[in-house]
Structure formats: structure tokens, C-alpha cells
Amino acid sequence: MYWYISFLRPPPISAQVGGSITITPQVANDLRTELRYEATDIAYAWQRVYPTEGRSDQSLAVEHLTTFLPPSSTYRSLSIPLPESAKPGERWRLGLFPDIVSESSTSTSRAQVALARDLLEYTGEGPSVLSVWSEGIEITRPQPAVLGPVRRVGSDAKANANASANAKGKKAVEEDGKSKSKGKGKEKDEGPKQGRILREWSLDDGGMMAIVEQTSFDLDKKIWDSGLALSSWLWRHLRGDGASSKHDPLTERVLRVLRHHQGPLRLLELGSGTGLVSIGLARALRGLTEHVQTTITATDLDSAIGLMAENFALNDLGEDRPEDEGPSLSPLPSASGSSVTVRARVLDWEQPLPSWVSLEADQSIWPDLIIAADVTYNTASFPALLGTLSALLDPPALPRGERPMLLLAYKQRDPGERELWSMLEEKGITLRQVDEVRGAEEDGKVEIWVGGRDVI
Incomplete structure (x- = not known):
């Protein structure tokens, strides 16, 4: 947590x-x-x-x-x-x-x-x-004081007016002091308030990563623990001190896909929200030389796409595209000539998989890795999530051994969320925990799971 x-x-x-x-x-x-x-x-x-x-x-x-x-x-x-x-x-x-x-x-x-x-x-x-x-x-600039019409008065009238004003002013100050001492003073109206905030992290390549959140209660417009933990975990294993360490065999398989994939690499994230995980992964993959072209597709409902694409652009990942084409992002070049392309797409778990999941409508060209962080908070969505995961992890045109794996970051908020694991097993999808990220507190740690069909 x-x-x-x-x-x-x-x-x-x-x-x-x-x-x-x-x-x-x-x-x-x-x-x-x-x-x-x-x-x-x-x-x-x-x-x-x-x-x-x-x-x-x-x-x-x-x-x-x-x-x-x-x-x-x-x-x-x-x-x-x-x-x-x-x-x-x-x-x-x-x-x-x-x-x-x-x-x-x-x-x-x-x-x-x-x-x-x-x-x-x-x-x-x-x-x-x-x-x-x-x-x-x-x-x-300070707003000029609004003055009433100037009136000439005699010296006596002016003195009386000043005395009256001073008396009223003294009384007002005393009353204001009393009200403030009671904690009931009315705060000044500063006008419209901001509706967005920004969070930033430094990266060991000398750059920065930034994410815009909204101050509203929209859950898809905030950073969640699992997304932050998974971003840090991926960066450590791809670029940090964990890159040269020995890992669990399933972790090694995931890292091998990311580092040494033969040919173009296609990654798909579910429930991307602000786009944090896709952004962190894109920045981590930049400069890795083993593959020429990587495409990361960050997905969520339509309400999240605007802020997600804005965060991509904020991190020098994006460029504007015609609305009918959706937000598609320019590639990040590396010194080796490889590149990372990030794009935002709508993927509604309640609907069948859209045609863009496979490139050029070729069912044999499929995402190589499915990524998800904190997608289990709403147990009512489990049937829809299960259907989407089943379809993504069992593409009809791919033989066994070439099916994609699932990388899942999970923070338990309710014990009932664990039911998803048994629901996945009934569909032939098995997951195994390979790591955990404690973060700041032991309570609420983020678990890292890897699995899929015929993976374990």
C-alpha cells in the first residue's frame, strides 16, 4: 500500500x-x-x-x-x-x-x-x-478598489464622517476577531478551483515520468497501488538492479518475451486508467535492442481514453490523430533503431473483442503478453472480465505453446475477489504468484501473478 x-x-x-x-x-x-x-x-x-x-x-x-x-x-x-x-x-x-x-x-x-x-x-x-x-x-494583477462618487463636504461633516467610519471599522474588526476566535470566520472566495493534479517520478535514465490525475471521484482517472507497484517492478527487472538477477521460471519467461522476442512485440494492457503502466513499460523498453518494433496498446472504457492519451503525450509518447482513427502514438526511437509505439484503444469487457486486437485482421498476429493491474476491485464485473481474458488468452489461430501469457498485479481489497482465480481455472487458465511488492505498508501489499493457458 x-x-x-x-x-x-x-x-x-x-x-x-x-x-x-x-x-x-x-x-x-x-x-x-x-x-x-x-x-x-x-x-x-x-x-x-x-x-x-x-x-x-x-x-x-x-x-x-x-x-x-x-x-x-x-x-x-x-x-x-x-x-x-x-x-x-x-x-x-x-x-x-x-x-x-x-x-x-x-x-x-x-x-x-x-x-x-x-x-x-x-x-x-x-x-x-x-x-x-x-x-x-x-x-x-491586483483588482483596483471600487470607489464611489467623490463628494465635497465641510470640515465638520468630514470629521463626523471619518469618526463614524472609524467606529464602524473598529466594530467590524472586533466582530471579525470574535468570529475567527470561534473558528467560524468565513474564508475568502478565491474563485474557481483546479480539477487536476500531477505526480512525477525520476527514472534512472535521467528522465522523468509524469501522470495527470483528476480530483473528481472517477476511478479511471486516478493512480492505483497495483499500477504503481507493477510499473516499478517492471522497471527494476528490465532496467534496474533486478535486470541481471535470477528469477522464478515464470518471471523469466515474461522477461524473455519483453527482452528477446523474435520479431515485432505486441503488448496489451487491460483497465489502463491513466496509462501509468503502459507509460512506465514503454520508457523501460526504450533502448533495449533485442527487438525492432514494440507496440503497446493500453485499453479501457471510452471515458478513460482522453486522459490516457493526454498522459502519453505528456511523456513524449504521443501525437494528435484524427478522431476516427483514435489516439495513436508516435514511436519512441532508441539508439539501436528499435522503437516503442503506444496507443490508446477502447476495450469494453462486456463486448466481444474488437477487430484491432489482431493486426490487419490476421488472427495469427496476436498480442504476445496481456498485462493487467488492479482489475479485480469490482466482483460484479468478473463474468465480463473472465470472458475477455479467456478470449485474449486462447486465440483461435494460435497453436499451443504460442498462446500469450498474463501478467497480473493484484492488491486484495475484499477476500471475495479471490474467486476470480477459481473461475479462471475452470476455463483452463492457471496463475501462479511469482513475487510481491510491499511498498510502504505490509498491509495491502501488491502481488505479482503470471499464468495463462498451458503455461504452468
Whole structure:
């Protein structure tokens, strides 16, 4: 299990120069249904996102913001001043990070530790809390005060007016102080709030990976534990310290498909959501020289395709295509001349497999590996999921020994989800657990399973 910093009250879309913004941070699980009841120190930093000229990301000032500990801080609103250097017309984003650096550290070293989380770290016992970035906040000029018509008055009348105004002002300040002391002060209206956040990871190839989430409760527009764990697991075995290690025979078979496949490699992910796993896998495969062309097809319902394709483009994987062709993404070249192409497609488990699953309508050209992460949370969908998996893992034109395997990342949320395994066995599909990713907490660890027809 991992914990995620997010905004219960998001930042505003815009803010006036020299002012401040109000947010309410929270630390919760991936579905935002369970708060972290352990003290979490949170730091913040500002980064200019427009214009980018002259920006120095190596010297971000990271400051302690608060310690999140429910229930006292569950709904606590916090005011954060805008950076002093912010100017009208610029856009700045706000980052919240687990504050794990000692007070004696310099601002630069604090920034390096807080802002550069390596994706590989998520296969170990930490870090326990994920950072978050807001979207860019537009910096605007202060609004001019609205003045009434100017009236000339005599000196006595003016004095009386001033006295009356001062008396009213003093009374208003006193009443405002009383209301705030009781915790009932009305917060200022900052206008429309942001509806999206960004999470980032550093990669050991010197690059970055970023994923946009929405702050709504749409489950297909958030990062889930299993997707993050599987992305980190794949990166470690393909590019990290696990690449040269000895593995379980089934793990070796999966890695052999990914590393040494003869000819073009075709991968298909079910329930991709934000596209995190496909993006991480595409970045990990880039630079591997054993195959010339890899195609990763990330699938979900139509409601997820827009954000998924946007995340592909954000990670330099995509380009716009005509709507009737669907989001299709440009290949990632490597030094060897091989490439990785990522595309987003609709695949509804309630419907028969679409024709694009096989290339050029040739049933003998089929995905070589099926990938799924956290697809078991809704037991009501099991019959549909079972039908889709059965069709994908038993293509009619492929002989035994050439059928695809299934790589599944699973986090148990309800014991009833385990029924899927027996349902698969009744269809001749056998899975075996080959690894587990503990993440931040032992409770809620992610299991890695491999299997298929005639695989075990």
C-alpha cells in the first residue's frame, strides 16, 4: 500500500500577485477512502511553469507546511503565500512533499530529496507517501478598489464622517476577531478551483515520468497501488538492479518475451486508467535492442481514453490523430533503431473483442503478453472480465505453446475477489504468484501473478 498527498480543497485557478492561496491537504490511500492516521510532515515548494526561460529547478525553496494527523487536520485550511518573485502573467505550480529531510539540510538538498523520487524506490519498503503538484496557477494583477462618487463636504461633516467610519471599522474588526476566535470566520472566495493534479517520478535514465490525475471521484482517472507497484517492478527487472538477477521460471519467461522476442512485440494492457503502466513499460523498453518494433496498446472504457492519451503525450509518447482513427502514438526511437509505439484503444469487457486486437485482421498476429493491474476491485464485473481474458488468452489461430501469457498485479481489497482465480481455472487458465511488492505498508501489499493457458 502507498499513501498519496492530495488536495481536499484544491488551489485556485488564479491568484493576485503578492497574495496567498488557501488549500486543504490530505494524505489518503489510492481511492481516497482511508486517511493516514500516522503523523505525516508535509513540505511545499513553488515552481514557475510559464515562462520557462531562465528557470532554475535546482534551487527550489522547500518549506515545512504542516503535520497531517486526523482528525484534527482532516479539514484544516492552510494559507500559503505566493512566491515573492511571482509576476503578473506568469504561472506557478505548487508542490506538496513528504518532509523527511532534517532541519539542518540546505534548501537545495531538501529540494533534491523531496522532488526527485526514483520510480525504483516503490518496489521496496518506502517511500511511504507520494508527492503531488498542482496545475499552473495564473498570477494576476491586483483588482483596483471600487470607489464611489467623490463628494465635497465641510470640515465638520468630514470629521463626523471619518469618526463614524472609524467606529464602524473598529466594530467590524472586533466582530471579525470574535468570529475567527470561534473558528467560524468565513474564508475568502478565491474563485474557481483546479480539477487536476500531477505526480512525477525520476527514472534512472535521467528522465522523468509524469501522470495527470483528476480530483473528481472517477476511478479511471486516478493512480492505483497495483499500477504503481507493477510499473516499478517492471522497471527494476528490465532496467534496474533486478535486470541481471535470477528469477522464478515464470518471471523469466515474461522477461524473455519483453527482452528477446523474435520479431515485432505486441503488448496489451487491460483497465489502463491513466496509462501509468503502459507509460512506465514503454520508457523501460526504450533502448533495449533485442527487438525492432514494440507496440503497446493500453485499453479501457471510452471515458478513460482522453486522459490516457493526454498522459502519453505528456511523456513524449504521443501525437494528435484524427478522431476516427483514435489516439495513436508516435514511436519512441532508441539508439539501436528499435522503437516503442503506444496507443490508446477502447476495450469494453462486456463486448466481444474488437477487430484491432489482431493486426490487419490476421488472427495469427496476436498480442504476445496481456498485462493487467488492479482489475479485480469490482466482483460484479468478473463474468465480463473472465470472458475477455479467456478470449485474449486462447486465440483461435494460435497453436499451443504460442498462446500469450498474463501478467497480473493484484492488491486484495475484499477476500471475495479471490474467486476470480477459481473461475479462471475452470476455463483452463492457471496463475501462479511469482513475487510481491510491499511498498510502504505490509498491509495491502501488491502481488505479482503470471499464468495463462498451458503455461504452468
